[in-house]
Amino acid sequence: MELFSEIYSCYYQVLRHLLCSQNALTMEEIHSQVCGEGFGESLLSIIPKLESGAWDLFEKNGELYVSKIRPNFLMPLSSLEKSYLKALLSDARIGLFLNEGQLGALGQMLDSVTPLWTPGQFYYYDQFSDGDPYQDSRYRKIFRTLLDAQKNSQYVDIDYNSPAGNRVHHYYIPARLEYSVKNDKFRLLALKRTKDSFRLETLNVARIQSTALTEQALDTQVDLNALIKHSYYKEPLTLRIANRRNALERAMLHFANYEKNTRKLDNDTYECLIYYNQAMETELLIEVLSFGSMLSVIGNEKFLQSLKSRLRKQIRMVPIE
């Protein structure tokens, strides 16, 4: 079972789409599809092969390319793919998606397959211990309602218990379901209509008390990433990293899930800019603190003041020597 195999190659994928096209294609249409789905320079490799007939997969009809294969061509799953699916059947979260009947049907089709891994072969040593209750039927029902609403851009009436203990009741459009590996929890990135726009809110799925799908759907396109980026502070967090005790690599990996930009200042010193918003602030502060003196915070001022405030509290408990 090969993971790095040509059967999963991007070129095969592009060709499959071209070949399954219902209509004969012009070279311009082929160009456009290769540009859209291939790599940056794929055009230079793929087009000569089609033009010369080295990949004898089209019949030429004047200027048109007619596929030799059926439009309903479906690639069967490889052993590796079946083995992967079999492993997913043992995952606690699979019940959020498939019902008993579907689990049974899939299990039967994969009866003779060995799972690629079993849950016991992995150990997340720093995962929080209060993950979401994936087996709970109410949680599953809420999850599925949110999933349906997200896919159809439908408003959902949500009754929510906020972490501060307030009961909130609003209509939201689910924008994404966000999973955190660290917390082993799902959060809902939800759009709430304001007077003339939308506001992005984050709700813990496990704190949602009830959901009711409405008939009303979103009537406009919302650019979620623009909303997220818009929420970032104008001034990023600026860290200075002296590359000792492998600090650079550790920091780069640790902060890899943030939008960041790093540059080298001199032989041994690097500067890293991290973009974040208010919702990420406490978590980011805690992460920076975990590095101790290996990182130094240069700015922004707000972040620096939060850090200093924690240290001032600390110095009152453990004074300077």
Add this chain to the structure above:
Amino acid sequence: MSDFQELIKSFPKTREYVRDFFVYGFKTRQEFTEKSPRTYDNERRRLESWLAPYVQKDYVPNGANISLAIDSSLLDTNPLFRVWKTKSFTDNDITLHFLILDLLQDGQARTAEEITDSLLSEYEALFDIQTVRRKCNAYGKEGLLTKKKAGKAVVFSLDSRLALWLRSTEQAMDALCFYQMAESFGIIGNEILEQLGGSNQTFRVKHSFFVHTLEDEILLPLLSAMNQKQNVALAIKSSKRGMKNTAYCTPLQIFASSRSGRRFLCGYLEKSRRFTCFRLDTIKNVTLMEPSTEYDILQEKLEKNRSRLWGVSFQGPERHHSDTLTLTLHVQEPEEAYIVSRLKREGRGGTVTRIAKNTYQYQRESFDCNEMMPWVRTFIGRILSLECTSKLTEQRFYQDLQTMYRMYLDEG
């Protein structure tokens, strides 16, 4: 650079380059000292080609820095999956792939001879029988085709039922959208999804560390060895000094960090009779060796030891068998109850005791208390005291705290 090829034959070399660009993301041509400038140019060009939408160029005095601008919270897939889709192939490979699989879509079993004849009669494609048989056998091995004996003949057939079921079951497609982002071997989920015409526009993963997909080629034989309870030889290249060596061990479990995405193989070294962990990105090659005679016993031993593990280290700096760390915190009651929740939720089984009003004590035994320091430091601002039977660990904590005071509070 006339010999430039966008696709590649083998993955390991590229894995190193992508990782360097991703992790460090700011090396210029001059800073890549391990390989020739020409190699650097080719690798860089490939990377730019594969990951074009994510490549960022910054011009600095000694050249252009290229880096990968990837913010996992803004993406519905892992852009580094594209690196897995770059395997080169021959003209025959791609032509036979589509023609054989198309011919066999009807589910009918055929011999290699029949397939060769049909390729000519139905597709006007002439191939010699050996080439067709070789491809059919290879696809039989990959599981794409079923190979069976029918009397004296060997026949090949294709079964699309699973692919059809997945494609028509919306919930299964949703599950694939999720798992390609959130679980090990997400690349496989992503490939199935693409094959079936799906794409994720529903799920995001908050703590997702995209770079670790590059280690999946190492993870695959390790899991295979674990499933078969076999020992392995690991070719290791240390990340700090670049030293190469070979380690022989019994692979027992994959340890993973949800905070950095790092993954480790936990194995038992027969030679030194101890457990140890190897970072997957330092393992360059895995060779399966003989079956382990005491696999289940070693797994039981590891299970017993786990309550004293904090992370991945089985021995502290002072080489004690284990040490105990006691952390006393100020927690303003009742409004800071979330700190007590944090201690319980994040403390990996340590005891949490209220010892006085507004004062809580956390205690845990660990093989290496030094590993606990990053977590302990997240409580800065409320630490009344830290005691540890490893005095070196205790000293390091206080020294580091003093350094931070000087860094940030030294107004003069």
